[in-house]
Amino acid sequence: MMKFSGSVERLAGVVAWGISYSIAVLVPMIFFLGSYQYLRGVMEARTELRSHEISRIIQDNPLMWRFEEIRLAELLGRGLAEDKSEAVEIVAADGVLVAQNGSATGGLWAHCNHPIYDAGRVVAQIRVSYSLRPLLVRTLLVALGSLVIAFLVFFTLRTLPLRAVNDSAKALRESEKRFRSLFESMKEGLAIHRLDPGEGGAFPSLRLMDVNPSCLALLQLDRQAVLGRDSFTLFGPGFAEHRSEFQRVEEREGFAAFELTLPGRDRLYAVQAFSPAKGQIATLFEDITDRREAENERLNLERQLLQAQKLESLGILSGGIAHDFNNLLAAMQGYLNLVQVQVDAESPAFKHLESMERVVHRATDLTSQMLAYSGKGRFVVKQHSLNRVIEDMNDLVKVTIPKKILLDLDLAPLLPPVEADAAQIQQVILNLLTNASDAIGDQEGIIRITTRSLRLGPGDLVKDFQGQNLEAGVFVALEVSDTGCGMSTEVQARIFDPFFSTKSLGRGLGLSAIQGILRGHHAGLRIDSKPGRGTTFKVYFRASALAMEEAGRGAVSARKSLEGTVLLVDDEVMITDSVSAMLEGMGLKVFIAHDGRQAVEVFQRERNRINLVLMDLTMPHLDGLEAARLIHRLEPRMPVILSSGYSEHESIQGGIGGQAVGFLQKPYSLQALYEALRGSLQPSST
């Protein structure tokens, strides 16, 4: 830039000098020469004119013409300049001066001679002399004026344009510095290429003209190694694919954008190409690897969030339906048990009642599935050996899997226990086996159930269990693999959607229920499947920190009459009717309330008579937990048994559940009710 400014300064100086010199020297010179030529022309014309007139005088007086002094003097003096800058003399052929006007002495004179004829014979010569002094004086004045003008021109040309050039150069320097700084410090790689058009229709070639440090880092080369080299070779075949776009960009002043992976670099770059000048292409390389990964992760999270929201809403829906159905079933169970008590066991109707109870149990299973899907199912969370739970299912499994399919159990010994609901786990295993069997179909195949323990670290959870809300620690893995048809990625993306099924008769709730159950148990799930290569479902239960307790199977106590008064609280009249009948059947007195507020009022009024409160949780005005809290404020030792169509786990999340003496999951049988009451009420003495 400095070089450019210096050359412009020199050029301006040379131009200014040239023009000024021309004005100072050439103008006076041209003036002098032009004026001199004009003077010569005038001299010659006047001389010739005078010679003609003198010739006429000679013709009039050929003998004595030379003595016609006045006439000749008048002729010579005619039109003579008054400043004595002109001298004229007539010299006869014999050399005698005949006449003269003025004298050409002193200074510079221009002379002009012309012969004077008498009938074709030269008889004399007229000589006109012009003094060059006036012309020189005028030329000097012109020279002085030209010098002044030349000085002004020099000053103007040297100063004003130079100032403008300096200002422009300064602005250009600052701009260049600013853009150079930007060029050098920008995070994106920037390369400027020279585009040489291909000859004879061939593709153009690109050669690197300049690169910034980021681009050199991207290429992992130094500047000298890349400048002048073929750009397509440096940036690889992926770059060369866009050579026609470069040509179009250079011709039409648009821009091209594409993504590029450089040879040997596991990074993805967004490339923008544009033409900063004729015959040049600039390419901007932006590393979008991290951004693309973050974008994919964000999309994945969005998908999971959408799935979770979908499941949440479906869970709410299914849970609500299951809750209401459980209330209905609870009433039916209650009345059924009452009828069973009242009817003789030998009666033919008793069998029908048992059949009816089985139907109620199946309906209860169905609502349990719905609750399991919603994650609000009835959980009886205890420590279990996963191996034992599987082994206990052996008979059930045999009738579920066709004979062509070999079931292979690979159960690791000495597994830590898991805290889970055994029935729910069995439901999970049964659904997975059913799916595996369906995947193998009528073909021969193998289903393998494997258990093992392992530790999952934070990295494993982030990598394989995103969105599953697991905590690092020891897990017990249950893997169900098959040699079936496998699943495509698209199918895998939808298998947990409710009512999505690849089977013609499938309900599409199996895997949805599994997902709900596992979420309820805070268990993890992974699927490995490829079309034609089978599928493996891997379920990870958190290992219990406590030692395994052998659960004793308590004998069913025989029902005896109980003594006391129970406050039965439920907003469903059919529940209060059936349950109050069951309680009265046990010999108990019953107060009924239909919401929490009424329950507290009744309790305040009859607190001395009430021995136990059987409280539904979900009620209007004041729910069961709040009502129980108020009752405990009045009577801290009052036993309260909670009841709900939801699971105990879900129901007591509010905290007060911890002060309850028991929980009854609707629908409950007469026996279950009796067992729950027995611990808090005294048997009747009668």
Place this chain on the structure above:
Amino acid sequence: MRRILLWVLAISLGTALPGLGQTIEEIRINGSGTALDLLKPLAEAYQRKHPQVRIAIEKPLGSSGAIKALLAGALDLALSSKPLTAEEAGRGARLQGYGRTPLAIVAEKSIPLSDFTTQQLEDLYAGRLTQWKPGSPVRLVLRPQSDIDTQILRSLSPGLNQAVTLAHGRPGMLMAVTDPEAMALIARTQGGVGASGLASLLVEKPPLQVLTLNGVRPTTATLASGTYPLAKEISVVTTAKTTPAAWAFIDFIYSAAGRAQAEKVGVLVTGSSAPSR
């Protein structure tokens, strides 16, 4: 015998051809136009009296030209209206006054004016008088600056001196070099006016009207009385080479007969005697 024969032949030729025995003497004279006009009747009278003398008078060279020609040997006698310059005197020219003739203001016949005052003359030369009457422009004929007529006019008054200078500074003025040319030019120019020696007017008799100056007619009488102010001197210029024939002619013009002849053509002869040789 032979000698006798030669003598007889000579006597016979001298007797038979008396004319052949006389040599024709030519006297070459030139000078100012006015002087030559004066000279013409004198020369004719002299030649009648002396037939062996032929007086050659060419076109007037003017006083300076004639003196120059005289000094160059091209003339035998010069008549001048101006005094000698130092150079001319130095080269051997000798001047002897002869007479004076009035310098008359003359005009073309048609102009409606017979008298000029000095003021009018000044207006004429200064360019203030531009027309004789509406539609009749004044056309002044000048003589060269160095001509004696111009100097005589200048001497009339300072105003006229200034006016003459202005007239010569004006471009496109009519100019006549000699007296005959001046008379001819004035005569043929509509509205023409100028000056001319009275002798020339009387000898040449051009178709001009002679105007009075401040009411005074230009005559030898008014000149002699001093009432007419403008006069041209006429002098005889000789050199050591002036021939005897020329001297004889000079003697004639200074003689009573010559004086009388000169008076007739308007010259007031002031020279008392011929210059000494």
